[in-house]
Amino acid sequence: MVLRITHSLSIAGLLLGLLSVDYGAHAAAVTNFTVTMTPDINAINIPAIPQTTSQDPVVQCEQYSAPELAIDPSEWPTIWEVATSNGMNETQEFVTLYNSINWTAAPSIPVRARTPEGGIAMADYDEATDPDCWWSVTKCTQPKHPNILADLIQCPEPGTWGLSFDDGPNCSHNAFYDYLLQQNQKASMFYTGTNVISWPYGALRGMRDGHHIAAHSWAHQPMTTLTNAEVLAELYYTAKAIRYVTGVTPLYWRPPQGDIDDRVRWIASQLNFTAILWTHDTFDWGAAEPEITHITLEQVNQNYQDFITMGANGTFRTQGNGVLTHENSNITMQTFMNHYPAIRSAYTNVQDMATCLRLAQPYIESPPPAINGLAARALPEPIVADASAVAVPLSSTPAALALLIAAVLLY
Numbered sequence: 409m410v411l412r413i414t415h416s417l418s419i420a421g422l423l424l425g426l427l428s429v430d431y432g433a434h435a436a437a438v439t440n441f442t443v444t445m446t447p448d449i450n451a452i453n454i455p456a457i458p459q460t461t462s463q464d465p466v467v468q469c470e471q472y473s474a475p476e477l478a479i480d481p482s483e484w485p486t487i488w489e490v491a492t493s494n495g496m497n498e499t500q501e502f503v504t505l506y507n508s509i510n511w512t513a514a515p516s517i518p519v520r521a522r523t524p525e526g527g528i529a530m531a532d533y534d535e536a537t538d539p540d541c542w543w544s545v546t547k548c549t550q551p552k553h554p555n556i557l558a559d560l561i562q563c564p565e566p567g568t569w570g571l572s573f574d575d576g577p578n579c580s581h582n583a584f585y586d587y588l589l590q591q592n593q594k595a596s597m598f599y600t601g602t603n604v605i606s607w608p609y610g611a612l613r614g615m616r617d618g619h620h621i622a623a624h625s626w627a628h629q630p631m632t633t634l635t636n637a638e639v640l641a642e643l644y645y646t647a648k649a650i651r652y653v654t655g656v657t658p659l660y661w662r663p664p665q666g667d668i669d670d671r672v673r674w675i676a677s678q679l680n681f682t683a684i685l686w687t688h689d690t691f692d693w694g695a696a697e698p699e700i701t702h703i704t705l706e707q708v709n710q711n712y713q714d715f716i717t718m719g720a721n722g723t724f725r726t727q728g729n730g731v732l733t734h735e736n737s738n739i740t741m742q743t744f745m746n747h748y749p750a751i752r753s754a755y756t757n758v759q760d761m762a763t764c765l766r767l768a769q770p771y772i773e774s775p776p777p778a779i780n781g782l783a784a785r786a787l788p789e790p791i792v793a794d795a796s797a798v799a800v801p802l803s804s805t806p807a808a809l810a811l812l813i814a815a816v817l818l819y
Contacts, residue, residue, distance in 0.1 A: 577610030
């Protein structure tokens with residue numbers, strides 16, 4: 409059978425877990441949430457339909473239904489539209505969530521404008537002082553406003569390649585996931601909510617294979633260009649989709665394009681989400697459409713080769729890296745497979761980000777589920793929280809939290 413969390417448990421448990429927390433920079437999440445239904449990886453039985461068994465990308469990407477999951481489009485944002493779409497910002501669960509947050513404590517940072525070409529307008533930003541720790545402009549990762557979870561970017565262990573893939577689950581990833589399984593290689597998979605709902609068996613495959621599942625927004629929009637409600641909806645409905653399909657609720661996420669500032673971080677911190685960015689970018693995403701991106705496959709291959717050389721020549725002798733790669737096309741997946749043997753040879757470790765960052769609890773649910781019939785892999789001790797960080801309850805009063813949970817349970 410395929411595990412399904414009931415609708416009421418999904419919403420109530422998710423909100424309770426996300427909101428009743430204290431936090432410090434780089435700390436393992438602390439939550440009062442207890443799960444009454446721990447997901448069992450051994451119980452995930454993905455139906456053997458052509459889309460889950462074929463090696464033909466065309467066959468794999470034929471739309472299918474997952475009746476045992478009972479996914480109702482009316483209960484989710486519109487596919488590939490900002491997550492407030494389809495009236496999701498007016499649902500009782502979202503209004504209750506939104507109203508539970510003390511928005512007067514949010515940093516006073518404007519919503520960023522878009523350029524006529526669809527990019528992010530950065531020209532007028534004060535790059536020299538970088539008051540908002542805007543990663544898109546300065547690559548800043550340490551918040552400059554209080555009570556915000558700091559970003560994570562790379563593996564601390566020397567000689568380690570931090571392996572992650574954005575934009576999944578891709579409908580045509582069977583051969584790619586088969587390869588990772590054959591290599592006994594785990595990765596951090598940053599899934600979009602849209603793809604999880606569109607290709608739920610793909611998300612279940614990632615969970616069943618033991619990958620670290622994390623969030624990557626609902627519709628892959630530049631987060632700093634969205635309103636507060638839109639940012640909250642993108643994060644919440646992605647977490648809800650991952651929980652609904654896989655049974656786990658991620659505590660880590662990656663903003664599309666790395667577009668994050670202290671306003672977005674603050675909103676994510678209200679959900680106990682910590683951003684994981686990267687130190688090195690393969691730019692593999694651009695090779696699928698070089699006429700638009702002006703990024704060729706040759707350039708991507710050279711980027712891989714440069715990073716492989718860095719692993720062999722001692723560049724990472726004191727700490728590892730975090731490399732951005734993607735699951736969003738057959739080109740990106742195949743290119744990684746082409747380079748994987750050399751990566752393994754050049755680096756002491758190739759690890760998913762949860763393992764290399766020593767994230768003892770990557771999900772709200774604890775303990776983590778068993779993986780492939782074995783106990784979940786033992787992780788090193790979590791990184792010690794910054795002593796200067798102040799633990800701040802995200803819910804302003806116990807009464808507010810109780811009201812939130814009560815409202816959700818009645819929904």
